[in-house]
Amino acid sequence: MKILILAEHDGLQLSPSVRQAVTAAQFWNSPVHVLVAGHNADAVIQQAASIHGVERVIHANAAHLAHPLAEDIANLIVSISEGYEVILAAHSSFSKNALPRVAALLDVAMISDVLEIKAENTYVRSIYAGNVLTTIQSTDAVQLLTVHGSNFAAASLGANNEISSTVIASTEIVGSEIVSTETPAAFKKASWKSEVRSQSDRPALGSAKIVISGGRSLGSAESFEEVLSPLASKLGAALGATRAAVDAGFAPNDIQVGQTGVVVAPELYIAVGVSGAIQHTYGMKDSKIVVAINQDPDAPIFQVADYGLVADLFDVIPALTAAIR
Amino acid sequence: MNILVAVKRVVDYNIKVRIKPDGSDVDIDGVKMGINPFDENALEEALRLKEEGIATEVIAVSVGTSASQDVLRHSLAMGADRAILIESNADLQPLAVAKLLKSIVTREQPSLIILGKQAIDDDAGQTGQMLAALLDYPQGTFASALEIEGNEILVTREVDGGTETLTLALPAVITADLRLNEPRFVKLPNLMMARKKPIETINAAEFGVNLDARLKLIQVAEPAVRKAGIKVGSVEELINKLRTHNGILEGV
Ligand SMILES: Cc1cc2nc3c(=O)[nH]c(=O)nc-3n(C[C@H](O)[C@H](O)[C@H](O)COP(=O)(O)OP(=O)(O)OC[C@H]3O[C@@H](n4cnc5c(N)ncnc54)[C@H](O)[C@@H]3O)c2cc1C
Ligand SMILES: Nc1ncnc2c1ncn2[C@@H]1O[C@H](COP(=O)(O)O)[C@@H](O)[C@H]1O
Numbered sequence: 001m002k003i004l005i006l007a008e009h010d011g012l013q014l015s016p017s018v019r020q021a022v023t024a025a026q027f028w029n030s031p032v033h034v035l036v037a038g039h040n041a042d043a044v045i046q047q048a049a050s051i052h053g054v055e056r057v058i059h060a061n062a063a064h065l066a067h068p069l070a071e072d073i074a075n076l077i078v079s080i081s082e083g084y085e086v087i088l089a090a091h092s093s094f095s096k097n098a099l100p101r102v103a104a105l106l107d108v109a110m111i112s113d114v115l116e117i118k119a120e121n122t123y124v125r126s127i128y129a130g131n132v133l134t135t136i137q138s139t140d141a142v143q144l145l146t147v148h149g150s151n152f153a154a155a156s157l158g159a160n161n162e163i164s165s166t167v168i169a170s171t172e173i174v175g176s177e178i179v180s181t182e183t184p185a186a187f188k189k190a191s192w193k194s195e196v197r198s199q200s201d202r203p204a205l206g207s208a209k210i211v212i213s214g215g216r217s218l219g220s221a222e223s224f225e226e227v228l229s230p231l232a233s234k235l236g237a238a239l240g241a242t243r244a245a246v247d248a249g250f251a252p253n254d255i256q257v258g259q260t261g262v263v264v265a266p267e268l269y270i271a272v273g274v275s276g277a278i279q280h281t282y283g284m285k286d287s288k289i290v291v292a293i294n295q296d297p298d299a300p301i302f303q304v305a306d307y308g309l310v311a312d313l314f315d316v317i318p319a320l321t322a323a324i325r
Numbered sequence: 326m327n328i329l330v331a332v333k334r335v336v337d338y339n340i341k342v343r344i345k346p347d348g349s350d351v352d353i354d355g356v357k358m359g360i361n362p363f364d365e366n367a368l369e370e371a372l373r374l375k376e377e378g379i380a381t382e383v384i385a386v387s388v389g390t391s392a393s394q395d396v397l398r399h400s401l402a403m404g405a406d407r408a409i410l411i412e413s414n415a416d417l418q419p420l421a422v423a424k425l426l427k428s429i430v431t432r433e434q435p436s437l438i439i440l441g442k443q444a445i446d447d448d449a450g451q452t453g454q455m456l457a458a459l460l461d462y463p464q465g466t467f468a469s470a471l472e473i474e475g476n477e478i479l480v481t482r483e484v485d486g487g488t489e490t491l492t493l494a495l496p497a498v499i500t501a502d503l504r505l506n507e508p509r510f511v512k513l514p515n516l517m518m519a520r521k522k523p524i525e526t527i528n529a530a531e532f533g534v535n536l537d538a539r540l541k542l543i544q545v546a547e548p549a550v551r552k553a554g555i556k557v558g559s560v561e562e563l564i565n566k567l568r569t570h571n572g573i574l575e576g577v
Contacts, residue, residue: 069491070454070464093484097466100419100454109420109539112449122543127448128342132351135543189497190463193479195489206485210573235574247504253469253483259448260503262485268573278341285551289570291563297556306554307566319560324574 001030006089014047017090019154024147031055039066049176064186071187074101091146108140129259130282208238210268216244217273224250231321258283276301328371329435332364334393335446360396363441365508367501372404401519402511413529423455424534442500453500463493469504
């Protein structure tokens with residue numbers, strides 16, 4: 001039995017969530033292989049090979065994988081799937097796009113966003129926007145799943161010397177073997193055109209220690225930035241937003257926290273003018289400490305907040321910013 | 326050009342579902358149901374393409390028990406031209422639904438198939454991608470904007486860290502994100518009219534596809550609830566409280 005992890009990366013950097021997927025994969029106590037699909041992504045290969053617990057890095061190198069399409073990733077995984085009983089990835093827009101396609105091609109079910117692995121075919125995941133936890137058992141021969149990254153500690157980095165005897169190509173610091181694989185021909189019916197990456201010098205939302213989220217009540221994109229930015233800078237925090245704030249154009253879509261956005265679990269979550277709809281709290285209720293600032297004492301956000309302050313955010317946030325050195 | 330839209334009947338998004346006392350399943354008896362929110366966006370987009378003269382017919386399809394007729398009526402009231410119910414009393418999982426939808430696609434030959442990006446009951450987010458794979462069609466998931474140019478569709482997708490745009494050859498499968506559009510309200514007279522429209526019903530068994538559940542439900546449970554904390558009276562008090570937690574305001 002072998003396990004295949006689909007690695008996410010941007011051509012230069014391996015996504016930190018891959019190390020969380022590696023930890024999840026240790027559950028099966030079987031060899032873990034990581035598939036890196038890209039174009040000239042050599043740096044990523046080295047990063048993947050240096051993760052403890054990775055036996056083999058499979059390298060698929062092709063020009064059309066520079067901006068990989070779900071169709072190409074799925075065809076690639078299917079082409080090498082023989083012998084793998086578990087195929088997994090960290091839950092992200094990349095894996096959510098590609099892995100259900102693999103599931104259909106292999107005729108197996110997929111289990112999305114696994115919170116806990118109970119047994120080799122039994123998982124806990126949440127349904128109904130996090131209101132219910134289900135334990136489900138897969139009856140398929142191949143287990144195909146995405147895991148909720150923040151529930152699994154990141155596997156450590158360093159040489160993996162135990163298996164260095166099988167090294168095919170590696171540098172000194174690397175212990176996992178690196179093998180190349182043939183890439184199936186490009187899927188012709190789709191092509192990548194362009195992308196818009198949100199530019200921000202703030203920490204990444206998914207891994208920030210502190211997250212400050214603003215709601216519709218911020219009123220405009222300008223005031224969202226003016227009110228929340230200085231506090232975020234002082235605290236080294238990432239900014240998040242409610243769907244209402246994103247829909248209104250106050251904040252970019254990729255910082256939406258919740259059922260349809262990003263799920264965060266920082267040390268400190270500060271909800272500013274956020275009502276606390278279940279779709280929003282789904283994305284932040286695993287935060288260690290939650291602070292809510294809302295002028296409505298009955299706002300549901302206070303039910304999940306450790307510290308609530310009933311006040312006007314336009315008074316409180318500048319005061320808070322000033323009070324923190 | 327025809328557009329097929331998949332609409333699922335789910336528990337209303339405002340409802341906090343409860344579980345049965347024995348933990349065997351969720352208890353949705355008598356709970357308010359409605360069309361999956363993302364499917365409303367899917368349908369709205371199809372209707373707009375028709376209104377722009379790009380599409381000629383919009384077909385709504387739902388898979389489920391006869392109760393799913395209500396979301397098909399809702400779809401007809403919004404403006405769908407036809408409605409098809411694939412009837413089954415089984416609890417069908419995404420792969421089975423995708424196989425049934427594939428059968429309908431094979432019969433109807435739509436140029437565009439739009440689904441929601443996720444059903445808010447199972448939160449799976451899989452059916453569209455599975456359908457695209459079974460059909461060997463290109464897919465544009467989590468779409469926030471669509472533009473049809475001849476035999477191609479430009480899809481703007483919401484992804485981690487921003488957006489990306491793909492070009493897909495038609496026929497293609499799209500899954501709708503909430504920001505794709507603002508669905509129209511259904512007017513009462515339209516709802517009354519929709520009551521009289523026919524709904525074609527096909528028994529799921531007729532398609533001869535394997536509908537077995539691959540995932541067995543073992544139990545359901547309530548997640549640990551966060552305890553509500555305390556209210557503080559001032560910014561100073563808030564900061565003092567935060568300082569009692571080691572490391573949280575470290576260095577500030
Ligand atoms: C299928 C579906 C998926 C969804 N997914 C998400 C998701 O992923 N993320 C998400 O966030 N939402 C999501 N939503 C939307 C969600 O239901 C709520 O509508 C949304 O979270 C509300 O955003 P809000 O708190 O900014 O706005 P509102 O609910 O309008 O709340 C504004 C709050 O600000 C307070 N306020 C106003 N002025 C001030 C002031 N001066 N000072 C202090 N407080 C003030 C008010 O008391 C109020 O509590 C989803 C909805 C659906 C149907
Ligand atoms: N039973 C169903 N009937 C019709 N459409 C469905 C059904 N189940 C899923 N879908 C479609 O597939 C999308 C994604 O569902 P899911 O993969 O279950 O999250 C939904 O938004 C619907 O468009």
